[in-house]
Amino acid sequence: MGIISLEHSDRLYWLGRYTERFFTTIKALGRQFDKMIGTSHGYTDYLDCFGLPDIYTDNRSFFRSMLFDKNNANSANYSLERAYDNGIVLREEISTDSLSFLQMAMDTIAKAEQEHNGNVRLALLPLEDIIYSFWGSINEHIYDDEIRNIIYIGKTVERLDMYIRMKYPFERVEKEFIRLLKNLNRVPKGTPYRYNTKYLSDLVEILGTQEDYRRDSEKAVDSLGHLFDTEEVFV
DSSP states (O other): OOOOOHHHHHHHHHHHHHHHHHHHHHHHHHHHHHHHTTOSSTTHHHHHHTTOOOOOSSHHHHHHHHHHOTTOTTSHHHHHHHHHHHHHHTHHHHOHHHHHHHHHHHHHHHHHHHHOSSOHHHHHHHHHHHHHHHHHHHHHHOOOHHHHHHHHHHHHHHHHHHHHHTTOOHHHHHHHHHHHHHHHHTSOTTOSOOOOHHHHHHHHHHTTSHHHHHHSHHHHHHHHHTTTOSTTOOO
């Protein structure tokens, strides 16, 4: 296959990011649900991780919004919709089989919203399995290494972003960063979709030690957000 256009590369990247954002969000909400049993407003620590205001009346309103509200840019459903929007455009690259798993996830979360009666765990578990199947289908049906690699770069960038915001242990973050570096090294030199070396250097410095990670985690999130800025990119 020839060089992938910048527009398609961007869609592949955001397909990876939004799919991972959906997946990591539902897993994080599942853990949050377990922590909140027996409390009335036990979700403020989750909001603090993302700098979000508390606009919710109780646990139920928080979960309903964070799981199902398509107008809430921080909700799982919003991320899934954006992943599907990119998947539709990329169906020839990722295969209709892979796209069908995103459709299945959308159908499942729509059904869960209708039947949701407070049992968040039952609503979330099938969705995790569906996304695992989506990634398996991506590996099975994509033969072009560049296409697969760009999707996985987006996936890993998003996972790092979420892990850092949620203050995951340094060991978990370090493993994901090593994975990202390996994926970035696989990007063909001729592709128009190149990472910004300045922000990558910042990440290498910040995520080099546990002390630096703890001190400069906010800077790491900012650098991840600018990693594919087009200015000052060196091929």
